[in-house]
Amino acid sequence: MTVWTGVTFxxxxxxxxxxRVDTAYRSEYGRFGGARVDPRAAARATTLxxxxx
Numbered sequence: 001m002t003v004w005t006g007v008t009f010x011x012x013x014x015x016x017x018x019x020r021v022d023t024a025y026r027s028e029y030g031r032f033g034g035a036r037v038d039p040r041a042a043a044r045a046t047t048l049x050x051x052x053x
Contacts, residue, residue, distance in 0.1 A: 008051040018044045 012018065022041040029037050 006053055008053055010049045010051055012047050012049050018047050021047055 022044075025041050026037055029040075
């Protein structure tokens with residue numbers, strides 16, 4: 001079953017949000033080493049908020 005609905009992508013204006021996401025990501029995946037984790041944690045431009053509509 002597929003449900004389609006409209007969403008809007010919005011940047012996250014609070015830099016603290018990116019810090020919390022990075023910390024959680026490193027906590028979960030840090031065992032794979034910096035070569036795998038660092039590039040993904042550094043991709044802050046991809047932290048988006050999905051808004052209805």
